[in-house]
Amino acid sequence: MVAMLRPYVGTWRLITPESERALPLEILKKEILISGTGISVECYGDDYERCLRDVFAAAEQGVAYVTGSMYMVGRLRNMLSLPERPLWKTGKQTNDVL
Secondary structure (H helix, E strand, O other), X not given: OHHHHHHHOOEEEEOOOOOOOOOOHHHHHHHHHXXXXXXXXEEOOOOHHHHHHHHHHHOEOOEOOOOOOHHHHHHXXXXXXXXXXXXXXXXXXXXXXX
16 A cells, blocks of 8 residues: 555655554554655654644645545544445435345
């Protein structure tokens, strides 16, 4: 994912997800910085609130993008009081029970 996003992201703000399988932030930071110049990386540990404040303070035209697992993004959406959304939408509604 880092390789795919690297061309589009100048400032990376990293937080630690609530998972025992989470990659340590310093390893992720090193992977991001391999790409060279013009990239900055901020590590927030588990301080989600400070990370969100910094993301929106730096957001151009009020737009910010957040990536991560559905659990981490779900937690951030909850912190922002965004409504829950289904993972997908269908073109028609049905009451059929299978």
